[in-house]
Amino acid sequence: EAQVTQNPRYLITVTGKKLTVTCSQNMNHEYMSWYRQDPGLGLRQIYYSMNVEVTDKGDVPEGYKVSRKEKRNFPLILESPSPNQTSLYFCASASQGPHYGYTFGSGTRLTVV
Amino acid sequence: GQNIDQPTEMTATEGAIVQINCTYQTSGFNGLFWYQQHAGEAPTFLSYNVLDGLEEKGRFSSFLSRSKGYSYLLLKELQMKDSASYLCAVRDSNYQLIWGAGTKLIIKP
Numbered sequence: 001e002a003q004v005t006q007n008p009r010y011l012i013t014v015t016g017k018k019l020t021v022t023c024s025q026n027m028n029h030e031y032m033s034w035y036r037q038d039p040g041l042g043l044r045q046i047y048y049s050m051n052v053e054v055t056d057k058g059d060v061p062e063g064y065k066v067s068r069k070e071k072r073n074f075p076l077i078l079e080s081p082s083p084n085q086t087s088l089y090f091c092a093s094a095s096q097g098p099h100y101g102y103t104f105g106s107g108t109r110l111t112v113v
Numbered sequence: 114g115q116n117i118d119q120p121t122e123m124t125a126t127e128g129a130i131v132q133i134n135c136t137y138q139t140s141g142f143n144g145l146f147w148y149q150q151h152a153g154e155a156p157t158f159l160s161y162n163v164l165d166g167l168e169e170k171g172r173f174s175s176f177l178s179r180s181k182g183y184s185y186l187l188l189k190e191l192q193m194k195d196s197a198s199y200l201c202a203v204r205d206s207n208y209q210l211i212w213g214a215g216t217k218l219i220i221k222p
Contacts, residue, residue, distance in 0.1 A: 040121075040214060041214060042200070042212050042213060042214035042215055043156075043200070043212040044212075045209070045210075048209070088153075090155060090156075101146060101158035101161060102146075102156075102158070102210065103158075104155035104156050104157070105155060106154070106155050107153070107154070107155050109153075
């Protein structure tokens with residue numbers, strides 16, 4: 001089954017404790033992206049990657065890191081999480097064709113206390 | 114700047130028809146998407162428009178007018194399971210998706 005797999009689904013952590021949210025897709029998509037979603041603000045892009053070893057900042061990159069060493073994986077790293085990073089996070093992937101829609105992972109609900 | 118506007122919330126009755134509007138101002142245009150998102154779940158793809166006109170897919174239709182920077186999603190024969198948020202997104206000249214904040218649709222019996 002074609003899918004984007006995110007882990008974990010839920011995570012509660014403490015301020016300053018480094019964490020990684022994993023994202024993996026099995027569709028051989030070139031494009032991958034991370035979003036956060038907060039009430040009333042919609043989806044905001046954190047980072048995206050057009051292909052292996054190519055990453056770019058989105059609208060809200062501060063406090064986050066990413067890497068794209070393999071085509072299928074695009075982990076999101078929070079080196080020192082803070083309470084304002086409490087949010088619902090989605091990973092998405094897409095092919096580079098002229099008509100492509102994003103396929104989203106199931107989401108990770110992160111709480112930083 | 115880039116901007117996508119859609120109503121925050123709409124209410125409709127089961128069995129009825131509802132139209133959700135989306136207006137956009139973006140740097141370039143390479144297609145408009147509609148997604149459905151149930152609370153706490155991932156968005157799922159509904160429709161894609163790149164040329165002016167109406168695209169019909171079952172109970173859902175989407176319309177685009179590029180000259181007016183306008184789109185709507187039309188939902189017919191509403192069912193309770195259609196209660197969700199509907200997200201409008203435009204792909205800009207850099208092939209990035211710009212997202213609206215979403216319209217929460219409440220269906221009443």
